[in-house]
Amino acid sequence: MGYPRKLTRRFQAFDNFAISFTIINIIAGIFSSFGFGMNAGGPRILVFGWIGVSVMVLFVGASMGEIASAYPTSGALYFSAGKLAKRHHGAWSWYTGWLNFVGQVGGTAATDYAAATFIQAFIAMQWPSYQVTPQRTVAITAAILLVQALANTYTVHLVAILNRISVWWLLIGMVIIVTALTVVPIHHQPTSYVAHFANNTGFTNGLYGGMLGLLVTSWTFTGFDGSFHMSEETVRATINTPKGIIRAIGCSAFTGLILMLALVYAIRDYAHEASAAAPPVQILIDALGLGTAKLLLLIVIGAMLFCGLANMTSNTRQIFAFSRDGAMPGSHWWHSVSTRTRTPVKAVWLAAVCSLLLVVPGWWSNTAFTAVVSVNVVGLFLAYGIPIFLRLRLDTFQPGPWHLGRYGKPVAAIAVVWIVISNILFMLPQASPITATSFNYAPIAVAVVLLIATAWWFANARRRFQGPVSYGSPDEVAAMDLI
Template identity: 80%
Template sequence: MPDPTLTGRTRRTEHAPPVALDDDATLHAMGYPRKLTRRFRAFDNFAISFTIINIISGIFSAFGMGMAGGGPRILIFGWIGVSVMVLFIGAAMGEIASAYPTSGALYFSAGKLARRHSGAWSWYTGWLNFIGQVAGTAATDYAAATFIQSYIAMQWDYTPTLRKTVLITAAVLLVHALLNTYTVRLVAVINRISVWWLIVGLLVIVISLVSVPSHHQHAGYAFHYANTTGFHSAVYAGLLGLLVTSWTFTGFDGSFHMSEETVQATVNAPKGIVRAIGYSALTGLILMVALVYSIRDYAAEVSSAAPPVQILLDALGQGLSKAILVIIIGSMLFCGLANMTSNTRMIFAFSRDGAMPGSRLWHSVSPRTRTPVKAVWLAAASSLVLVLPGWWSHTAFSAVVSVNVVGLFLSYGIPIFLRLRLKDEFQAGPWHLGRWSRPVGVVAVLWIITSNVLFMLPQATPITASTFNYAPIALAVVLVIATLWWFATARKSFHGPVSYGGPDEVAAMDLV
């Protein structure tokens, strides 16, 4: 059972609900001094997850996968079903975020929730979250590079290639790293702008798709099924189509990771998670329906280099399609920036507890910006490594997406599973699920297991060097390294989240 002196909580009873403590007092009670500036309010915290989920980026970047694997039936009804499952995960995570509002987020809570072997649970949760977050940044910026090339091809005589995609991705990663290094206050402002960019952009896209085309598909088109994956099993193809929604709904742990920079984090962080998922589910469904009913030539569009771009061109013409592409590219760039910001905070916290090579370097904080600048560049370099196979692989994007989803959702599932094992011993925060905590957690864990199996399976046939889903290999490499390192030295030196002392001691260490 977590030590109440470390969590800063008292046992919840019917007559004495938990009360949110002062932010610094809560952090000090968990054994950490304040090193980061609390510049995020409720809307800012929500904005980070809403921007990372980013329905415009997620739907447009993976829409072709859904068209091939199941078509409109899976795209629309799969969106509804998976959104509900993800909401269960978000609610279960929110309850944990309220109890442990730290930048360490998932790996910290795993260490605190484990009855035994807390160091090992925390270690593996942290490494899964790290590789998942790195892959999220990589996949988003890779998708942005793809759409940037589509725009350039509309404007000039330009032929997109795999190598050009990797080079543009590297340039985007560089820009995002520079922004996180030198303009930290601007990043917070950009995250607020991104929410309105998404909302206004969604309205522009949906209104255009509804009002401009001369005709749309018939009402029953939502039930149309299509399978162009090459796999003969309709069920298997349909399951692959669910990956569109699963990929879109990643990164909402961003609100959790920003806890140490959020005002009233014990309440605002969990609310940020749940609100980001809920609003994304509703607005995403509207966008999905608008796109599906704007399809004209299914065979030609699904076989094009960028199916959603071809749908826009066929439905809206080149002029308006260019304007909408700007909206899509902007959304992807906002998403990639927010991804890197969240990833950096995870690296900072994990290194703070001595769990990464060169930990002292990665958790150092810039005296000027009060942010972990060196961790920013580690995040950028790691993301670039993951997209390098795109130099020759046609399935690089789907593989990086798989690494993103499997890594993140496993790291989501571990603390939820450990919380279930604690039952009534769990020390709840001010935001909790009450009697619904256990059923919500069970559903969340079951869906995480199911979706992760799907992402590890082959996604294209025939399986060749250029179509092979290298996600299992990438994840295996990370887990093997983490395991070898764990048994070689880490199990002796890393015992889970580190406490820097009692509340009064760490309060004296505050740097801001």
């Protein structure tokens, strides 16, 4: 790929799969967005929407996997965009990189903020006198970011071990939650309940309300580019990276559907639970009792913490690679690798600080925080879509060992169409009446990011950034190998 090797290859095939499976994180994704789905479509959209969106995401993952096999680098999306563009390589790479960066920072911030929220919910359940405040949520989020940054600083091997643990935490945790919801309650909803439709969004058009409900699955299935970003640290990356992406999406789709069905059929008082502060937690309390609900909530919190850790790992590799090509302020700082830990330590702490900055507005306003982190999903999926779109336009694409053959272009076309549709949904109003509190700030957040990136590009970057840098011929680069 034209780079001297700085990072050690310690990720096995399972480790590569584990990081994307952990970032997708069915428990964290479903529990953090289930309430929105109860009000935007109900069980019909939660279940059948999960199936439909999972299939669409598999198309995105397959197309990304084909690109990852051809360009297995930490730069991942922005690197491949620069290589696949017919012209204006630097501009395509620039915008993809910044969308990916902002989306990943937002993902880490959103996940850890959600974990802090659920931690406070658990504390309030355990000690009713505890007062939940926005300031405490931000403080807990900052503590979580600190611990995750320390873990990412230590060694790649430690992160790999934690990601392996996280896979079993998710799978065993899912089995425990599903078993409890299946065995313990004496009452379950009838089989036909899966077709129940509810539209409490405030919009009179049921189709629109149901379409918004698809965001539950779309929000869950983000971050599977983590396998791509870890490719420089993965053995046999041209094969194991695309397989890691596909396996993570497939396993998440199957296990997530089981968890979704368990929650849906455990619903008792739909109106009461849908209007609760944390609907899935209320479902656990109503179906299992307070004591069991608290124990299961610990599984959910653990899943969210593992998700935030994996998010940060992926984020730091993107920062490392983007800086290696001189695309970030102070690039010489962020692409340096510690001689002791063999990790991009400075990139780790930059990722942690940027995530904390996104969380800080939550000290005063939940709306402000939501406005900033909304760019997470839009930024990531736009970054996913650009290299897939460029691969679709390219007739001379040279695939790697893992490829889709003659199905490559049709799969890419379907992936691009779905990315456009899902991004439109994420930017549309999601509740009515539209007020300062309910307004969807995602379009404004994305516009601000693109405006800053564009101004910076024309002011300075277009003269010094031409896309991914080549350090020389394969022989010359081999002579530079630092390990």
